Amino acid sequence: MIDPWSYSDTDEYSHLMDEFGIEVFDPDRLPDPEKQPRLFRQRIVFGHRGFQPVLRRIERGEPFAIMSGLMPSGRMHLGHKMVIDQIRYFQGYGARVFVGVADLESLATRNMPLSRARDLAINSYVRNYLALGIGIEGFEVYFQSLRREVKDLALILGRKVNLSTMRAIYGFTDSTNLGHMYSPLLQAGDILHPQLKLGPIPVVVPVGVDQDPHMRLCRDLSSSFRLFNATETSDGRIGAFVKVDDGVDGLLEKAEGALRELGYLDFKRIPRYKALYVPGASRGDLIAMDEALSKVEVDEGEYGFLPPASTYHRFIKGLTGEKMSSSKPETAIFLDDTPEEGERKMKKAITGGRETAQEQRKKGGRPEVCSVYLTMLYHLVDDDREMERIEAECRAGERLCGGCKKEAIGHLRAFLEGMKEKRDQTEHLLEEFVRDD
Ligand code: SF4
Numbered sequence: 001m002i003d004p005w006s007y008s009d010t011d012e013y014s015h016l017m018d019e020f021g022i023e024v025f026d027p028d029r030l031p032d033p034e035k036q037p038r039l040f041r042q043r044i045v046f047g048h049r050g051f052q053p054v055l056r057r058i059e060r061g062e063p064f065a066i067m068s069g070l071m072p073s074g075r076m077h078l079g080h081k082m083v084i085d086q087i088r089y090f091q092g093y094g095a096r097v098f099v100g101v102a103d104l105e106s107l108a109t110r111n112m113p114l115s116r117a118r119d120l121a122i123n124s125y126v127r128n129y130l131a132l133g134i135g136i137e138g139f140e141v142y143f144q145s146l147r148r149e150v151k152d153l154a155l156i157l158g159r160k161v162n163l164s165t166m167r168a169i170y171g172f173t174d175s176t177n178l179g180h181m182y183s184p185l186l187q188a189g190d191i192l193h194p195q196l197k198l199g200p201i202p203v204v205v206p207v208g209v210d211q212d213p214h215m216r217l218c219r220d221l222s223s224s225f226r227l228f229n230a231t232e233t234s235d236g237r238i239g240a241f242v243k244v245d246d247g248v249d250g251l252l253e254k255a256e257g258a259l260r261e262l263g264y265l266d267f268k269r270i271p272r273y274k275a276l277y278v279p280g281a282s283r284g285d286l287i288a289m290d291e292a293l294s295k296v297e298v299d300e301g302e303y304g305f306l307p308p309a310s311t312y313h314r315f316i317k318g319l320t321g322e323k324m325s326s327s328k329p330e331t332a333i334f335l336d337d338t339p340e341e342g343e344r345k346m347k348k349a350i351t352g353g354r355e356t357a358q359e360q361r362k363k364g365g366r367p368e369v370c371s372v373y374l375t376m377l378y379h380l381v382d383d384d385r386e387m388e389r390i391e392a393e394c395r396a397g398e399r400l401c402g403g404c405k406k407e408a409i410g411h412l413r414a415f416l417e418g419m420k421e422k423r424d425q426t427e428h429l430l431e432e433f434v435r436d437d
Contacts, residue, residue: 022047037085047312053202064202065096065194072120074326075334086206097139100190104144108179128335131422142435154189160224188218200294204309215310222305230289238281242274258292319349339413353401364397380411
């Protein structure tokens with residue numbers, strides 16, 4: 001079980017992928033490799049659920065959306081930046097972006113007053129989003145506490161999940177307070193509500209793997225509100241299947257009409273199986289079929305939610321070796337740290353170096369466990385060849401940690417100075433990003 005509120009094990013990725021059915025994220029399938037963030041190139045984003053419909057939209061130049069949450073529990077640090085790097089990339093392909101400030105969740109799980117959450121969200125997060133180059137077109141930040149559709153949807157979604165399921169997913173016990181238990185439904189409301197505004201549309205949610213329980217719940221909930229299922233049967237036939245018991249004949253008729261518009265001519269309708277087989281369709285057609293059926297559902301007055309997709313990134317190790325955390329300032333570089341603060345933290349950061357310089361020259365260092373190396377790789381050095389050189393020199397014992405830290409500090413100071421400058425330049429845009437509805 002992964003607990004999204006306290007998960008900290010960062011090294012068990014392949015186990016998690018096997019255990020929970022997370023698929024490998026392959027950036028080679030995305031267009032324009034030169035535009036990809038280093039998180040993709042370096043396989044720091046390593047997994048996904050249901051990303052294929054989003055990929056299809058990117059390839060076809062069609063609309064899709066990104067949803068991200070912002071838990072205002074402290075200042076924004078480099079770990080949080082990983083999501084923004086992805087958002088900026090997807091924005092380049094025309095994605096609509098929704099960022100929900102989880103102020104209600106923060107109140108329920110961390111006792112954070114709404115006013116404090118608002119202040120943190122705007123001044124520590126949104127200011128930095130702007131400085132990181134998020135475009136204002138099609139981007140909105142909203143507050144859970146103020147967006148009525150999200151709260152209403154959370155309540156409606158709650159009809160399809162019971163306590164034992166919530167316990168199995170999250171490990172809730174008899175002493176878990178009800179506000180905390182309700183917060184995953186709020187998250188599901190956040191993730192699905194763009195489809196209330198835009199109609200059925202692929203939505204991708206970039207998250208750390210600790211958030212996977214929310215994604216599994218949300219995908220199950222989206223599916224439980226559907227009238228149709230487009231799938232391949234165990235004997236290899238492709239078809240649309242009605243999931244409800246009432247009005248089956250009429251729904252099959254409408255499904256056939258919608259699929260005919262996709263160009264299929266041949267159908268085999270079997271009402272007693274609630275099935276519409278499409279002999280001319282293949283597995284690769286299922287995404288388009290599902291999208292067409294979801295529109296039929298909206299015409300029927302239903303939601304027609306497409307299952308949200310997710311990408312999963314590795315955690316960045318904190319400078320002290322534990323998880324980077326806003327509540328432990330020494331573990332993290334905050335985006336509004338001064339260059340001097342950043343330098344002081346980096347000087348103290350743990351490395352993958354050996355006890356003595358002599359031993360390091362002989363055995364080489366271990367960049368894979370070095371927070372200095374990983375900070376450069378994830379955030380500070382965009383040149384892949386430079387990082388390959390640093391890694392090779394480290395492993396060969398040609399590089400010692402003192403000099404290496406000095407180099408990293410140079411990059412860090414330039415980054416933090418750049419952030420300050422860009423925050424000052426973009427501050428006037430703040431109000432345009434934040435929505436109070
Ligand atoms: Fe890390 Fe650099 Fe030391 Fe290698 S030489 S362990 S990369 S600080």
